[in-house]
Amino acid sequence: xxATSAMVASRxxxxxxxxxxxxVLEIRHAKKRFATPEGQEVVALDDVSITVARNEFLTLLGxxxxxxxxxxxxxxxxxxxxxxxxLIDRQDIARQPAYRRPVNTVFQxxxxxxxxxxxxxxxxxxxxxxxxxxxxxxxxxxxxxLVGLAGFGDRRxxxxxxxxxxxxxxxxxxxxxxxxxxxxxxxxxxxxxxRDKMQQELKALQHELGISFVFVTHDQEEALTMSDRVAVLxxxxxxxxxxxxxxxxxxxxxxxxxxxxxxxxFPATVTQSDPAGIALRLSDGQEVRxxxxxxxxxxxxxxxxxxxxxxDARPATxxxxxxxxxxxxxxxQVFFVGAHYKILVHxxxxxxxxxxxxxxxxxxxxxxxGQAVELHFPPATLHVxxxxxxxx
Amino acid sequence: MMxxxxxxxxxxxxxxxxxxxxxxxxxxxxxxxxxxxxxxSWLEPGLYGGVVWNFYHLxxxxxxxxxxxxxxxxxxxxxxxxxxxxWLALCTVGLSLAICYPAAFWISRQPEWxxxxxxxxxxxxxxxxxxVRLFAWVLLLRPTGFINQALMGLGIVDQPLExxxxxxxxxxxxxxxxxxxMFLPVYASVEKLDMAMVExxxxxxxxxxxxxxxxxxxxTLPGVIGGSIIVFIPSLGNFIVPSLLGGxxxxxxxNLIEQQFLSARNWPFGxxxxxxxxxxxxxxxxxxxxxxxxxDRAVAAAPEPTGDMR
Amino acid sequence: MTRSGILSRLLSVYGLLxxxxxxxxxxxxxxxxxxANPVNMMIWDGFTLDWYRTIFGFPSRLTESTLYVESTRxxxxxxxxxxxVALVASSVSTIFGTAIALAVARYRFxxxxxxxAFMFMPMIMPDIVLGIALLIFFVSLGAQLSxxxxxxxxxxxxxxxxxxxxxxxxADMDDKLEEASAxxxxxxxxxxxxxxxxxILxxxxxxxLLAFIISMDDLxxxxxxxxxxxxxxxxxxxxxxxxxxxxxxxxxxxIMLVFSILVASAGLYLRARxx
Numbered sequence: 001x002x003a004t005s006a007m008v009a010s011r012x013x014x015x016x017x018x019x020x021x022x023x024v025l026e027i028r029h030a031k032k033r034f035a036t037p038e039g040q041e042v043v044a045l046d047d048v049s050i051t052v053a054r055n056e057f058l059t060l061l062g063x064x065x066x067x068x069x070x071x072x073x074x075x076x077x078x079x080x081x082x083x084x085x086x087l088i089d090r091q092d093i094a095r096q097p098a099y100r101r102p103v104n105t106v107f108q109x110x111x112x113x114x115x116x117x118x119x120x121x122x123x124x125x126x127x128x129x130x131x132x133x134x135x136x137x138x139x140x141x142x143x144x145x146l147v148g149l150a151g152f153g154d155r156r157x158x159x160x161x162x163x164x165x166x167x168x169x170x171x172x173x174x175x176x177x178x179x180x181x182x183x184x185x186x187x188x189x190x191x192x193x194x195r196d197k198m199q200q201e202l203k204a205l206q207h208e209l210g211i212s213f214v215f216v217t218h219d220q221e222e223a224l225t226m227s228d229r230v231a232v233l234x235x236x237x238x239x240x241x242x243x244x245x246x247x248x249x250x251x252x253x254x255x256x257x258x259x260x261x262x263x264x265x266f267p268a269t270v271t272q273s274d275p276a277g278i279a280l281r282l283s284d285g286q287e288v289r290x291x292x293x294x295x296x297x298x299x300x301x302x303x304x305x306x307x308x309x310x311x312d313a314r315p316a317t318x319x320x321x322x323x324x325x326x327x328x329x330x331x332x333q334v335f336f337v338g339a340h341y342k343i344l345v346h347x348x349x350x351x352x353x354x355x356x357x358x359x360x361x362x363x364x365x366x367x368x369x370g371q372a373v374e375l376h377f378p379p380a381t382l383h384v385x386x387x388x389x390x391x392x
Numbered sequence: 393m394m395x396x397x398x399x400x401x402x403x404x405x406x407x408x409x410x411x412x413x414x415x416x417x418x419x420x421x422x423x424x425x426x427x428x429x430x431x432x433s434w435l436e437p438g439l440y441g442g443v444v445w446n447f448y449h450l451x452x453x454x455x456x457x458x459x460x461x462x463x464x465x466x467x468x469x470x471x472x473x474x475x476x477x478x479w480l481a482l483c484t485v486g487l488s489l490a491i492c493y494p495a496a497f498w499i500s501r502q503p504e505w506x507x508x509x510x511x512x513x514x515x516x517x518x519x520x521x522x523x524v525r526l527f528a529w530v531l532l533l534r535p536t537g538f539i540n541q542a543l544m545g546l547g548i549v550d551q552p553l554e555x556x557x558x559x560x561x562x563x564x565x566x567x568x569x570x571x572x573x574m575f576l577p578v579y580a581s582v583e584k585l586d587m588a589m590v591e592x593x594x595x596x597x598x599x600x601x602x603x604x605x606x607x608x609x610x611x612t613l614p615g616v617i618g619g620s621i622i623v624f625i626p627s628l629g630n631f632i633v634p635s636l637l638g639g640x641x642x643x644x645x646x647n648l649i650e651q652q653f654l655s656a657r658n659w660p661f662g663x664x665x666x667x668x669x670x671x672x673x674x675x676x677x678x679x680x681x682x683x684x685x686x687x688d689r690a691v692a693a694a695p696e697p698t699g700d701m702r
Numbered sequence: 703m704t705r706s707g708i709l710s711r712l713l714s715v716y717g718l719l720x721x722x723x724x725x726x727x728x729x730x731x732x733x734x735x736x737x738a739n740p741v742n743m744m745i746w747d748g749f750t751l752d753w754y755r756t757i758f759g760f761p762s763r764l765t766e767s768t769l770y771v772e773s774t775r776x777x778x779x780x781x782x783x784x785x786x787v788a789l790v791a792s793s794v795s796t797i798f799g800t801a802i803a804l805a806v807a808r809y810r811f812x813x814x815x816x817x818x819a820f821m822f823m824p825m826i827m828p829d830i831v832l833g834i835a836l837l838i839f840f841v842s843l844g845a846q847l848s849x850x851x852x853x854x855x856x857x858x859x860x861x862x863x864x865x866x867x868x869x870x871x872x873a874d875m876d877d878k879l880e881e882a883s884a885x886x887x888x889x890x891x892x893x894x895x896x897x898x899x900x901x902i903l904x905x906x907x908x909x910x911l912l913a914f915i916i917s918m919d920d921l922x923x924x925x926x927x928x929x930x931x932x933x934x935x936x937x938x939x940x941x942x943x944x945x946x947x948x949x950x951x952x953x954x955x956x957i958m959l960v961f962s963i964l965v966a967s968a969g970l971y972l973r974a975r976x977x
Contacts, residue, residue, distance in 0.1 A: 076885055080399040095397035098884040099893075105885045111878035115900045125886035128896070176887065403809055406890065410805040411817075414798035414861065422824060422858040425832070425839035432838050491720065498717040501710075510721075512970060517724055519966035521919045523936045524955040527943060528727035531734070531744065534947075538730060538744045571724065629828030632921055636943060646830045653834055653926065663838060666831045673828060 024089060024212045025052040025075065025180050031083035032070055032236075044070040046236040047084070052180065052214060057206050059215045061223040062233035063259065068216045071233070072182050075214070076105050088179060104173035105182040109189070110165050112157045118168050119144070119153030125176040143171040146205070163194045170202075174209065181206075183215045187222065199226055220260050224248065232256050254385050257307045264353050265385070266306040266325070270298045280306060280384070284349035288325055290379055298384070305385045310342070312381035313355035316374035323379040327353060331371045343367050345375060433663035441657035451664035470648070474668070477645040480559060480634075481627035484566040485620045488574040491567065492619070493612075496579040511579070518572040526636050529565050530556065533637065557639035565633040570626065574619040581615025614684075621680055629669045645669055728959065735952035743949045753953035777954070779931075780938035783849055784918050787934060791856035792913035798857070799864025799913075800906050804898070807872040808880070821866070824859035829922035832859065837926040847929035855927045856917045863916060864909035871905025904972050911969035915962055 032045040044067045052058045060068040073079040075086060077098030085092050093101055104125070112121050119140050120127075126136045144150050147167040157165065166186060173181055183202075187195045203226050206213045217223055223230045224244040231241040232255070239259075240252040251257040254265060268288075272279035277291045278298055288306070298304065308325065316326050329347035338359070345353045355375055357367065367373070395401060436448035450458070455470050499510045517525065532538045535552035543549045555561055585608065593603040631646025638644070645665060652662030735754075739747030759774045806817050824832065836855045840847060879901070883893040899906075921936040928937055935958070942951055 076881075077399075078881055078884075097399075097402060097889075098881070099887050099889050103885070105882070107878050107882060109876065109878060111876060111882035113879060113882070113897060124883070124888070124896075128883075128886065128888040128892045172886065403811075407805055407809055407811060410801040414802050417798060418820075418858065418861065421836075421839075421854050425835035428839050428842055429831075429835040432842075491723070494713065494716055495720040498713045498720075501713075513721065514724065515970070516963060516966060517728065519915050519919075519962045520728065521936060521955070521958045521962060523919075523921055523939050523943070524731065524958055525728065527939070527947075527951060527955055528731050530943065530947065531730065532727060536742055536744060541742075541744050568723075568727070625826060625828060629830045631830055632940070636940075646828075649830055649834060653837065659838060662834060666834055669828055670831050673826065677826060 019054040019056075022054040023051045023087075024054050024056075025050075025214070026087040026090070027051070027071070027075070027084070028087070029084035030071065030074060030081055030086070032067075032074065032079065033082055043236045045074070045081075045084075048233070048236070048238045049084075050231050050238065050241060052212050054212060055206075055210050057203065057213045057215065057226060057228045059217060059223040059227040059230045060233055061217060061220060061230050061259070062239075063218055066233040067236045068218075068233050069184060072105070072184055072214065072216050075101075075180070076103050076182055077101050102179040103182060104176065104178040104180075105184060106166075106169045106173050106186045108185045110169040110186075112165055112168055112172070114157050116157070117153065118149065118155045118157065118160070121157065121168055122153075122171045122175050124172060129176065139175055140171075143175045146174075147171045162190055163198065166190065166198060170205070174205075174211070177209075178211065180212045180214060183213060185216055185218070187217070188219075195222075202226065224260070230260075232259060234259070250383060251307065251385065254305055257305075257383075257385055262310050262354055264308045264310065264350075266308070266350060268304055268306045268384075270300050270302045270304060273298050273300050278384070280304065282306070282325070282349075286325065288379065288382065289323060290382060290384065307383045307385055308377040308381060310354040310356045311340070312377050313353075313357065313375045314378070315357070316376035325377045325382065326374060328372070328374045329353065331367055331369050331373055333369060334367050341367055343373075345373055429663045429666060432660050433667045435660045437658045437660045441659070443660055448660065451661045452668075454661060455664065455668060470665075473643055473648050474645050476559075476643075477628055478672075480562055480566070480642075480644060481624050481630075483559075483563045484570065484627040485574075485623050487563060488567045488570055488623055489578070489616060489620065492571065492575040492578050493582075493616070496575060496582040499579065500582050500585075511576075514575050515572050522569055522632070525569055526565055526633060529561070529568060530636055533561050533564075556637055557641050559638070559642050561637040562634050562642050562644070565637040566623075566627050566630060569633070570623045573622045573626075577619035577622065578612065578615045581612045581618075585611050617680070621676065624676070625673050628672065731952050732956050732959065734949075735956040737949070737952075740949060743947070743952065753950045754957075756950050757953050757957075776933070777938065780933045780935045783852075783932055784935040787849060787852050787856060787924075788914045788917035790853045791860055791917045792910050794853075795857045795860035795913050796864050796906060796910040799861045799909060800868045800902070802861070803865050803868040803872055807869060808877065821862050824862045825866075827859075829920075830926075833923040833926035836923065840927060847927055847932070849929070849932040851927045851929070852924050852932060852934065855923050856920060859923070860913040860917060863912050864906075867909035867912060868902060868905045871902045871908075875901050908969050908972050911965060911972075915965055915969075919962070 027048060027050045030045045030048045032043075034042045034044050036042055046067075048067070048071065050058070050071075060071060062068045070079060074081055077093075077096065081094060086094055088102060113124065116124070122140045122143055123136050126139060131139075140153065141150070144153055147170055149164060149167050149171065152160070152164070152168075157168070160168065166189075169186070187198055190198060199222060202213070202215075215223075215226065224247075227244060229242060230244055230247055232239040232247065234255045240247060240256045247256060247260050251260060257263045257265065266282050268280040268282050270278055271281050271287065275292060277289055279287055279289045281287050306325070327345070327347050327350065329345040332344040332346045332352060334344075335342040336359070337356075340356045340358050342354070342356045345355060347353055353375065432443065433451055434447055434449065435451075436444040436446040437451075438444050454467065455474070457468075457471070499507055502510065530537070533556040534540075535554070535556070537556070539555065540549075540552040543553065544551075589607055589611070590603060593607045598606060629646050629649075630644060631650050634642055634644040634647055635650075638647075645668075649662050649665045649669070652658045652665065656662075734743055734746075736749050736751070737743055737746055738750035738752065739745050757774060757777060802817060802821065805811075806814055806821075833855075836851070836858070837847075840851050845851060879897050880893055883897045884890075888896060919936060920934075921940055924934050924937050925940065928934060933941070939951060939954065942948065
């Protein structure tokens with residue numbers, strides 16, 4: 001996609017930033033149930049509402065079976081909703097067949113037509129719409145250039161590598177300029193290096209074309225890297241939707257905390273709650289005071305969980321004992337990951353904790369299994385979670 | 393329940409378009425005839441052909457032995473013909489299995505391209521007209537036929553051997569036309585046989601016979617049973633082969649049925665005979681399918697070994 | 703030589719015998735179709751094309767010297783009927799069989815497993831049972847037995863063969879392709895014309911060819927439902943054989959042999975090429 005930047009320069013795109021005032025796609029109270037072959041009922045979508053803004057890159061993130069692919073199929077028209085509605089540009093499209101919806105999909109397995117050449121694959125949506133042949137040729141050529149496959153038009157699909165097929169699938173889905181592009185785990189079949197490259201290119205492409213992307217993945221790193229906003233789905237429910245930073249820093253519940261990034265979760269009880277802040281007691285007896293958070297008002301005696309990210313752990317010293325949490329334990333395992341050490345620490349009261357320590361940090365010595373350590377999490381890094389997840 | 397415009401509604405329209413025509417056709421021209429045949433088999437035969445629309449159970453009675461009216465007597469000949477048909481069909485299954493089993497092993501050990509060629513050569517005769525293939529055996533077996541001419545020419549016999557119009561000729565003819573039916577399923581299971589398992593059996597001290605009985609045979613049994621059923625069914629009801637190679641002497645149930653329609657003109661009795669053939673086939677298949685699904689379930693239900701090896 | 707060496711040598715000899723058993727009778731017909739001996743067709747008496755000349759209606763020395771010649775007009779009528787029946791029956795059953803295969807493969811519906819099992823019924827039914835069932839059916843409806851009853855009768859079982867061949871082909875096809883086509887704006891008909899049909903075409907053609915051959919070859923069912931003047935080739939030959947064996951049957955058989963081997967090879971070639 002070397003040609004991309006040149007194309008960007010040549011074309012005047014209207015707006016490239018997500019525009020929250022203009023929702024392109026609105027999913028309202030979507031409900032969908034499936035019957036399993038064993039006769040049980042599975043709730044795939046349980047009152048899910050999501051709005052996608054114009055030019056937005058939204059990612060649906062969740063473990064397999066969380067309903068994200070179902071949501072995508074409902075939008076593209078391959079599944080009916082049992083309840084709720086879907087609006088594109090404020091028009092209800094629930095009764096429209098897939099082929100009338102201004103939505104195109106990049107399939108997980110690409111689903112390229114094996115009997116057609118690369119150019120004919122890309123031209124497909126224009127051909128069925130009976131666009132003028134000269135116009136088709138021009139737009140296909142343009143599109144192939146955009147995805148870096150100029151000159152590949154006459155190739156057969158089975159002569160292409162996985163990455164090239166991916167680009168053809170992208171070009172094919174974009175050539176008709178859909179309002180929304182749906183991407184169903186399109187990078188999962190690529191190897192790591194190629195995946196990273198494609199992530200950047202996808203992001204650049206989205207920015208340039210000004211088309212809303214709805215991207216499905218189970219890879220949280222991918223979701224955080226690429227998206228304007230991420231919607232975390234679990235058990236058929238929308239667990240949280242927000243910017244990547246929000247999700248990471250302030251997950252709304254245990255499910256999101258567990259799924260987005262690594263975390264240590266400590267059960268705790270609220271011992272004091274006033275406008276200035278709250279106090280919590282952990283099971284090992286230590287108390288911590290936190291500033292009041294917006295949103296949830298917590299009652300004294302409420303059971304919550306306290307989340308601490310591994311990278312916020314620091315070796316405890318005399319200097320940094322102003323509040324926060326402290327844990328004494330022994331190092332179980334050490335993984336050197338370049339910029340930092342990932343260590344697993346066994347503690348008496350809380351089992352195994354995860355911590356990652358900058359490689360330069362003074363730990364007395366290089367961390368090694370068996371060493372006694374004391375970890376400290378400053379109060380600002382701690383986050384309170386309600387002790388339940390949505391949908392449970 | 394079905395709302396216009398929903399996916400379900402659209403699918404229903406598509407299904408109607410795809411299945412409507414064929415279903416109507418097969419309902420009328422396939423199920424219809426079977427139902428009418430079933431009805432006919434319980435009707436009274438008219439005196440001079442045709443039927444009388446009365447319930448009449450003695451068509452079956454004539455076959456199984458409770459007939460005794462003014463016109464017809466229970467004739468054990470019918471049961472005898474039926475028994476002979478089953479016997480000849482079983483012989484056909486046995487002989488074709490004996491021929492195909494070693495051949496399947498031989499072909500499975502050939503290099504890839506030769507395998508494909510051989511399988512092509514075995515399936516090819518299936519496409520050659522049945523009547524042409526049977527005609528060849530008439531030429532070979534009859535008194536003035538090729539084999540007798542050759543044997544007499546060589547001075548081995550001085551009188552033509554009686555080969556055609558025997559049970560043997562009928563079995564040979566059926567084996568010949570049904571060989572692809574037996575070979576392909578047997579070959580499919582032989583091909584899947586892992587030679588390492590045979591070697592393992594030898595390695596563990598089993599002899600040739602033991603290895604065959606305890607490893608090879610059980611592993612290829614599904615193909616053997618499948619092939620046997622596919623050969624048995626058309627053999628049982630066959631009437632072309634016995635009429636060309638068996639003559640009047642070796643009559644099978646198929647010839648008996650044909651007679652009822654084309655010369656005796658007792659259609660209800662012929663229909664009853666057909667129902668018996670069909671019932672036999674269906675029972676056989678039912679047993680087979682039940683057995684297969686039970687085995688599948690047994691395999692699926694078998695607990696995975698979980699313990700560590702110690 | 704080791705014991706297993708002897709065994710595998712024996713197996714090879716056996717393999718040759720196996721193929722001899724399959725092909726020798728067929729070759730015999732071909733060879734003796736050129737035999738000049740008009741009295742005993744199994745005693746070689748020199749090369750001749752006379753039997754072929756006879757069936758194509760050319761004068762030959764045999765036309766006068768023997769009484770063996772069947773009416774060539776009847777033969778042609780039988781060939782014509784066979785081709786006509788096979789053409790119509792295989793076309794209709796190709797459409798029906800493909801339609802059922804598509805429905806069963808692509809849609810979830812209540813009767814799906816019923817259809818799948820039902821499509822094997824005509825194949826496992828003994829020919830004679832289906833033949834007489836059709837005979838009773840047509841006669842009790844008062845229908846005149848004719849070339850049309852044969853066509854209908856053939857369709858009832860040919861649909862199954864097409865269904866099986868086409869289903870195998872559809873099973874090889876990625877079902878996401880049709881979704882992709884709809885997603886890109888193609889309506890159901892466009893999707894069928896541009897994606898589904900091109901991809902299953904080898905199976906459809908293969909199934910159609912198979913149906914054609916089986917229809918051309920069918921004897922048992924046709925035997926019962928053929929009208930007086932709608933004899934097909936296999937029934938015609940069957941009749942000839944029952945009346946006594948005449949040398950020109952060799953020539954007819956050889957021509958049929960070549961014809962069916964050509965069609966079958968074309969079909970198998972199509973199937974092999976799909977990979």
